[in-house]
Amino acid sequence: MRLNREQEDMLSGKYGRGTQKAIEILIGLGEAQGAEELVKISYAHLMPPDVMFFPYGRQGRWAHEMTRELTMDIDRLRVTATIEPLFCDLAIAKTIQFTDDMIAEMTKIQGAASDFYERIGVIPNYSALPFYVRPGKFGEHVSIAESIAILWYNTMFGSRCERDDGVTSLSAAITGYCPLAGAHLSENRPGEVTIRLGEDLNFKQFTDADWDAFSLASSRLCREKRPVFVGIPRDIGLTDLKHLFAVIAVESGLAVMHIVGVTPEAPSLETALGGRKPQAEYVVGKKELVEAYQLANTTSDRDIDFILLGCPHLTLRELRELAEELDGKKIKDGVNLVAVTTRMLLEQARDMGYVNSIQNAGGIVSCDMCIAFAGTQVTGVIATNSIKADFFYAGFSAEGKRKVRFGSTRDCARAALTGKWEGRVP
């Protein structure tokens, strides 16, 4: 690996142990990727393990140990940085079934961690949608640790980032560099396969959940290959894009993809494919969409215990739809609805009256937290509008303590009122 003078100084320990450890990590990663040099970044989005990754019990201690050496003598980051949600809003932790002991521990661990990151200058957005706070620029190199945001910066903005994890993005923010490899390089960005919608379906009739299901169905076809989507309406909104991006980011582990006519590196199909022929041409029809719904609904139980919404954080449109369904009504006794968003969107939703409508119906509205991870403590049947959250609710253990019903935001809201799942499947 070629290092410049500043990087060599970092490696020699001139800037302290934290910076030295950070550059060691980046060089190690770069060599593993086959990178020949590090590239300057202009922005980082952090995912510190002790802020977000089950900060209690033994894994809470491990999370802290993972970054202890890196952060020991850091008092400022070299680039602008935002941060992932905290694990849990302590005010609602009991509702989603954490014990007093767990709450005491997470108060300490996530509290100390967030204090630290705020002290070193991180913008405390606590959001899985950092592009609302700090949009990307075409061609700039950034380091992002959040799967939907990685895919979003690369695909929507044409910024360049790899699938960086929390340790890598922190190291990048400390040093201002990351390895020049993967999606940072033009050769690793063109689409490899194409995906179209079957003639038996129409994007204009899609609910938000249909976009999730379409995304899951697409990822089961393209797997790890970068897709180019053809035929997606040019006027697709941010909410539908969020649903499309969130699922495939996790299910295919993609850093970058393309949407013809929508994303900057896809003015045409030929350009999006980098002038090559597609390795495969896939079609997602009704059959594939219904299969995705079947996979996402891990139970046929109709009695719902929890409605957990906000992975990734709810947009204003989702909050509006919730408010419209719940306004003037009451959520059924014994059913808990938790809706989570980003603080700046929560303020706007409050101004619009959405928060009042949801709260007056008996729902909880929160921000700054990760309902996908914190929601994994509940038992019973969860309803959600997110296949990404579903992946985590149904995952982590084979015991199957949590069963999941998946459907649109409106279907989830209706289930909150009746306690019964009547979700529509296309």
Next chain:
Amino acid sequence: MKQILKGKSIKKLGTVEGEALVTTDLVAFWGGTDWETGDIVEVGHEAKGKNVEGKILVFPAGKGGAGDTFGYYYLARSGKAPKALICNRAQNTTISGALLVDTPMIYGFKEDVVKIIKSGDWVRVNSDEGEIEIIRS
């Protein structure tokens, strides 16, 4: 019968050998695998119910959230990590996890490893040379 495949090693960590666990599906360590038991638990996964502990895990590529690296770290801290990771396309999050706990990992073979290696094959992984040797009796 012996067969040698060459790929790119993420770090020189010597040679390990063990029984292959091969899956044709992408693998997620955070959420898709139980970090306390090593079981693959993802709904609909081809290898659901299989355990990765001590195996030479052979898979097309990683997937999952950006937290997948921490999932691998927790798995390793629980003592349930595979002995080595062998894949076609290396996800950054997978490499980072392997580097955090020094699991040998080789990727980028000319051949499709999930088609060539079979579950139960004995595999020797030489991370210094970026070579794997498949040994069948």
